[in-house]
Amino acid sequence: MQMQPDAPPAAPRRFRLNGRDRSVTVPDHALLIDTLRETLRLTGTKQGCDGGECGACTVLIDSVPRLACLTRTGECEGRVVETIEGLARQGRMNRVQRAFHEQLGTQCGYCTPGMVMAAEALLRRVPHPTEPEIRAALAGNLCRCTGYVKIIAAVQAAAGEG
Amino acid sequence: MRNARAVVGQPTPLIDGIEKVTGQAVYTADLPAEGALVGRILRSKEAHGRIRRIDIEAARALPGVRAVITGADCPLTYGVLPIAMNEPVLAREVVRYRGEPLAAVAADDAVTAAAALALIAVEIDPLPACFTAAAARAPDAVALHADKPGNLEREVHHRFGDVEAGFAAADFIREHVYSCAEVAHAQMEPHAALASFDPERGQLLMQSTSQVPYYLHLMLARCLDLDPAAIRVVKPFIGGGFGARVEVLNFELITALLARASGGTVRMVLSREETFLTHRGRPETEIRLKLGITAAGRLTACAAEVVQRGGAYAGYGIVTILYAGALLQGLYDLPALRYDGYRVYANLPPCGAMRGHGAVDVRFAFEAALDALAAEAGLDPFALRRANLLAAPTETPNGLRVESYGLGTCLDWVEAASGWRARRGRLGPGRGLGMACSHYVSGAAKPIHWTGEPHAVVHLRLDFDGGITVLTGAADIGQGSSTVMAQAAAEVLGVPLARVRVIAADSALTPKDNGSYSSRVTFMVGNATIAAARALRERLVAAAAVLLDAPEAAVEDAGGQFHAGERVASFAEVTRAALAREGGAITAKGSFTCPEPFQGGKHRGGAVGATMGFSYAAQVVEVAVDAETGAITVEQVWVAQDCGFAINPLAVEGQIQGAVWMGMGQALSEETGYESGLALHASMLDYKVPTILDSPPIAVHVVESLDPNGPFGAKEASEGALAGFPPALAAAVADAVGLRMDRLPITPDRLLEALAQRARAGRLARALEVA
Numbered sequence: 039m040q041m042q043p044d045a046p047p048a049a050p051r052r053f054r055l056n057g058r059d060r061s062v063t064v065p066d067h068a069l070l071i072d073t074l075r076e077t078l079r080l081t082g083t084k085q086g087c088d089g090g091e092c093g094a095c096t097v098l099i100d101s102v103p104r105l106a107c108l109t110r111t112g113e114c115e116g117r118v119v120e121t122i123e124g125l126a127r128q129g130r131m132n133r134v135q136r137a138f139h140e141q142l143g144t145q146c147g148y149c150t151p152g153m154v155m156a157a158e159a160l161l162r163r164v165p166h167p168t169e170p171e172i173r174a175a176l177a178g179n180l181c182r183c184t185g186y187v188k189i190i191a192a193v194q195a196a197a198g199e200g
Numbered sequence: 201m202r203n204a205r206a207v208v209g210q211p212t213p214l215i216d217g218i219e220k221v222t223g224q225a226v227y228t229a230d231l232p233a234e235g236a237l238v239g240r241i242l243r244s245k246e247a248h249g250r251i252r253r254i255d256i257e258a259a260r261a262l263p264g265v266r267a268v269i270t271g272a273d274c275p276l277t278y279g280v281l282p283i284a285m286n287e288p289v290l291a292r293e294v295v296r297y298r299g300e301p302l303a304a305v306a307a308d309d310a311v312t313a314a315a316a317l318a319l320i321a322v323e324i325d326p327l328p329a330c331f332t333a334a335a336a337r338a339p340d341a342v343a344l345h346a347d348k349p350g351n352l353e354r355e356v357h358h359r360f361g362d363v364e365a366g367f368a369a370a371d372f373i374r375e376h377v378y379s380c381a382e383v384a385h386a387q388m389e390p391h392a393a394l395a396s397f398d399p400e401r402g403q404l405l406m407q408s409t410s411q412v413p414y415y416l417h418l419m420l421a422r423c424l425d426l427d428p429a430a431i432r433v434v435k436p437f438i439g440g441g442f443g444a445r446v447e448v449l450n451f452e453l454i455t456a457l458l459a460r461a462s463g464g465t466v467r468m469v470l471s472r473e474e475t476f477l478t479h480r481g482r483p484e485t486e487i488r489l490k491l492g493i494t495a496a497g498r499l500t501a502c503a504a505e506v507v508q509r510g511g512a513y514a515g516y517g518i519v520t521i522l523y524a525g526a527l528l529q530g531l532y533d534l535p536a537l538r539y540d541g542y543r544v545y546a547n548l549p550p551c552g553a554m555r556g557h558g559a560v561d562v563r564f565a566f567e568a569a570l571d572a573l574a575a576e577a578g579l580d581p582f583a584l585r586r587a588n589l590l591a592a593p594t595e596t597p598n599g600l601r602v603e604s605y606g607l608g609t610c611l612d613w614v615e616a617a618s619g620w621r622a623r624r625g626r627l628g629p630g631r632g633l634g635m636a637c638s639h640y641v642s643g644a645a646k647p648i649h650w651t652g653e654p655h656a657v658v659h660l661r662l663d664f665d666g667g668i669t670v671l672t673g674a675a676d677i678g679q680g681s682s683t684v685m686a687q688a689a690a691e692v693l694g695v696p697l698a699r700v701r702v703i704a705a706d707s708a709l710t711p712k713d714n715g716s717y718s719s720r721v722t723f724m725v726g727n728a729t730i731a732a733a734r735a736l737r738e739r740l741v742a743a744a745a746v747l748l749d750a751p752e753a754a755v756e757d758a759g760g761q762f763h764a765g766e767r768v769a770s771f772a773e774v775t776r777a778a779l780a781r782e783g784g785a786i787t788a789k790g791s792f793t794c795p796e797p798f799q800g801g802k803h804r805g806g807a808v809g810a811t812m813g814f815s816y817a818a819q820v821v822e823v824a825v826d827a828e829t830g831a832i833t834v835e836q837v838w839v840a841q842d843c844g845f846a847i848n849p850l851a852v853e854g855q856i857q858g859a860v861w862m863g864m865g866q867a868l869s870e871e872t873g874y875e876s877g878l879a880l881h882a883s884m885l886d887y888k889v890p891t892i893l894d895s896p897p898i899a900v901h902v903v904e905s906l907d908p909n910g911p912f913g914a915k916e917a918s919e920g921a922l923a924g925f926p927p928a929l930a931a932a933v934a935d936a937v938g939l940r941m942d943r944l945p946i947t948p949d950r951l952l953e954a955l956a957q958r959a960r961a962g963r964l965a966r967a968l969e970v971a
């Protein structure tokens with residue numbers, strides 16, 4: 039969607055995506071969000087703004103939360119990319135997803151993939167975060183439904199402190 | 201209710217929550233549509249002007265462009281109110297705001313679509329434009345609409361009770377002007393639509409980010425001149441609404457027109473900027489409020505003059521200006537009310553309905569005035585509210601029925617939980633507590649389209665598998681309405697929630713529903729679901745009676761089993777017997793209609809504000825004010841809401857928190873501003889919704905007044921608490937720094953300016969004293 043005219047020639051890009059080695063051929067400047075959503079049909083990652091303002095598109099690259107709308111696909115070469123579709127195992131929700139579901143950390147669900155990925159990154163880094171640490175980690179993710187109260191509760195529950 | 205509270209009243213995660221947390225939920229922009237064309241809209245750069253020429257030939261000739269349309273392709277206007285459908289799908293002859301659609305293209309890909317837009321030549325002769333209500337009402341202002349001289353879309357003059365006598369009897373009167381900035385919903389999902397037109401059959405399939413799929417169906421039929429039977433509207437997952445999507449929006453009709461023009465499938469995904477320009481937010485509002493009380497704190501009279509700047513087209517405007525007057529009543533015992541409302545056109549994106557529709561800004565003024573009067577009269581703000589409680593059942597002077605009323609209990613809880621008595625005024629410099637109350641309707645009692653049908657219809661289907669399918673047109677937009685319907689059906693039928701599935705908002709399958717607005721769904725569709733479940737249960741009992749060889753009256757329906765004396769038949773056995781008896785799959789229907797006495801006063805506009813059940817809320821807000829920077833930190837909120845009965849306490853709590861928090865955004869930071877008609881806020885950076893760093897803990901207490909007409913006693917839960925936040929915040933700021941802020945949002949610069957002004961005034965007074 040964000041593609042520009044005069045695209046430079048496409049080159050195959052290899053990275054590990056949700057546990058599988060993938061190779062995609064997209065223009066060098068193709069944004070990761072478009073590669074995920076349009077080329078790979080992984081639509082769990084959401085676009086909520088015109089670039090870099092809402093966090094809905096948060097994915098993990100080598101376990102670090104990144105905005106897929108500001109990341110070129112080429113930057114992912116040789117790295118480990120995880121999206122919301124990659125968290126469940128054999129169709130079972132992971133602990134963060136389960137906590138967001140059970141604690142109503144999601145209402146309309148549109149911010150949820152980004153929120154869950156940001157929380158997942160936090161818990162990998164800090165297994166038992168304090169409330170200020172949770173707030174700091176999710177500061178770039180906007181939610182218009184929950185007032186964030188139950189999102190914080192969900193992250194605490196996922197950390198085993200709910 | 202038999203077996204009550206087995207399913208309803210239990211905190212229940214959303215039945216579609218797993219899809220949301222795993223990324224499987226399919227929103228409109230996610231819908232698979234291989235080979236769909238990309239739709240894009242060309243928007244006006246003029247705020248007001250006469251269209252001389254729109255030349256689309258070069259765009260049309262561009263390879264890969266499949267359709268280009270302009271206002272010439274759709275002569276019909278649209279709008280949500282049958283009496284005010286004055287909006288063109290694409291501008292015709294005149295453009296009235298910056299961002300108004302002028303033309304649209306469908307192309308093979310986004311690059312081609314963008315290139316095509318750039319090839320469209322537009323010539324517009326500018327006209328003088330009005331950007332404020334005052335400019336629009338000025339005697340020499342150019343009229344936006346020829347039939348509305350003075351740019352007055354609607355004026356309302358309502359009088360109830362003896363207002364003059366009321367003010368004469370008052371010991372304290374406050375008269376003050378309050379103003380509230382325009383705000384927007386900023387739901388996280390940008391607008392999107394996917395339309396497929398089959399030229400062979402002349403049929404349209406429409407999927408869109410709508411809260412009102414039925415209205416969309418009607419408008420598509422109107423604007424494309426199609427037989428409604430040739431249209432199917434399906435609602436995917438929706439990423440929030442808050443009222444942004446309770447009327448049909450231009451991009452939806454444009455997408456459908458493009459699909460027909462190209463004979464294919466068109467996907468339209470608006471940018472965040474375009475989503476802001478599509479707007480329908482809460483209008484900029486000025487309220488001149490006069491309020492009188494006795495020394496004991498009894499309200500004697502209220503006079504309110506309200507001006508709303510509505511933007512370029514009618515939308516819901518008439519309803520908004522009527523709500524603002526009507527909902528001054530229904531919260532307290534207010535014996536006399538004079539209301540003068542003015543809804544004004546301006547050359548800005550059209551306003552519409554937003555959470556707490558019509559009630560929020562006037563409530564700010566009313567509660568702020570009460571807080572000031574309490575201080576003047578030496579009364580505690582809680583005592584002042586308690587002096588004016590209603591006693592249900594009652595009818596207000598403007599014809600609103602109040603059947604259940606838990607405000608007193610709400611006040612008690614927030615007062616105790618916040619430690620009000622011990623802490624207010626004793627928190628130290630720069631810290632304060634404030635409180636306010638609010639209310640909202642549980643569904644507008646009179647539908648916009650009067651068809652003679654019930655207000656809500658639900659079908660329940662039972663087939664060989666013993667599963668219950670709820671078929672409802674109600675649009676779950678994230679608030680959890682599908683979960684409520686599943687709970688209601690499971691409760692009445694005595695089956696586990698897992699046995700119930702919900703199919704919602706597909707016009708080919710589900711009965712029509714008016715939509716998700718005015719918090720009508722739990723109350724109306726919930727009641728219809730109960731009625732449908734009872735009807736189904738009756739048919740099962742009849743089958744069980746045959747199976748158990750007992751009279752129907754002797755059959756007991758106990759939690760998914762049927763008993764007659766010692767004999768027992770399982771749900772599965774009874775289902776089989778019922779299917780055999782009735783000749784296959786059973787569909788039971790339930791409906792709900794708000795009876796005539798609830799449909800409002802007989803005065804003109806009296807239907808607006810009328811509802812079967814008001815929710816009530818009270819809240820206390822604690823703030824810390826930094827006098828150096830003007831920054832206000834909300835430390836904590838305590839809120840209690842009478843929602844009648846919490847069918848899903850988990851969701852009710854989440855809704856109340858979300859509503860309070862949205863009120864916080866309006867109170868502190870949110871504002872849709874314009875410069876010569878250019879939107880200054882049309883991004884998630886410039887439109888400042890609170891982040892998680894700005895957001896306080898919100899302690900919620902649910903009060904259950906068990907409304908006599910609500911489903912299981914339930915009323916609305918998602919709007920009522922919003923309006924209380926801004927005045928509670930302003931009262932807390934007054935407690936903290938002694939300044940009564942009368943203009944929303946209370947941004948740091950405004951607060952700093954007020955503090956500086958006070959300091960100047962103080963210096964001046966001291967200087968005069970010395971002199």
Ligand code: FES
Pocket residue numbers: 084085086087088089090091092093094095096105106107108
């Ligand atoms: S889509 Fe909003 S930050 Fe990426």
Ligand code: FES
Pocket residue numbers: 143144145146147148149150180181182183184388439440678
């Ligand atoms: S759940 Fe709707 S935006 Fe967060």
